[in-house]
Amino acid sequence: MPAVDALVCFALYAANRTTTQAYRALLEPWNLTYPQYIALVTLWNDGDQTVGSLGEALQLDSGTLSPMLARLQAAGYVTRTRDGRDERVVTVSLTPRGHELRTELAHVPRCIAQGSGLPDADSARDLIDALHQLTAAMRELRDHPDDAVAAERATRAAS
Incomplete structure (x- = not known):
């Protein structure tokens, strides 16, 4: 077994990368990327x-978000x-075509859920909760690395 297979960070990286690839395959007929899809959602x-x-x-900075919204x-x-009243504020709204996509892409969450191997909605919710806790913990580590090193x-x- 490769050493990276024992690392939580690599397991998360591999799962994220493969999930994004699955979304890419599902969204390709609409020429959408995963970030564009989550903006639409x-x-x-x-x-x-x-x-x-x-x-x-979406946890995206304006340098990433603005070009993506321009493409959408x-x-x-x-x-x-x-x-x-304030030219700095820009509101993003769906067009009628953007609303239609919701029906056309309704299969995507079901395909991802089925492909995840999770047996039911409760298992999915447990995984989501665990990932939110992990995100909060990693955000804390990112913001206060000296505290973690000292501990x-x-x-x-x-x-």
Whole structure:
């Protein structure tokens, strides 16, 4: 067994990469990427969004989000409108064609769920909860690496 197979980080990386590839295969007929798809999902479920709130929801910076939204707009799926009172605020809205995609892509979540090998919705929810906890913990580590290093050293010194 390769050494990387024993690393949590590699297992997450491999699962993420393969899941993204599965989405790519499912979304290819619509010429959509996974980030474009999750932007559409957010708009379908939560309605119009400012670029800022959409970026926050998708955890994407404006340098990544703006070109992606430009491509979705060029494809006719969304519009971007500047606020008349504050030109810095841009609202992203679905076009009628963008709304139609929801029906056309309704099979995607079911295909991913089936392909995941999870036996039921409760198992999926447990995995999602565990991944959210992991994300929060890694965000804490990212934001306070010195605390983690100090705690690890203290644990090592105590043993």
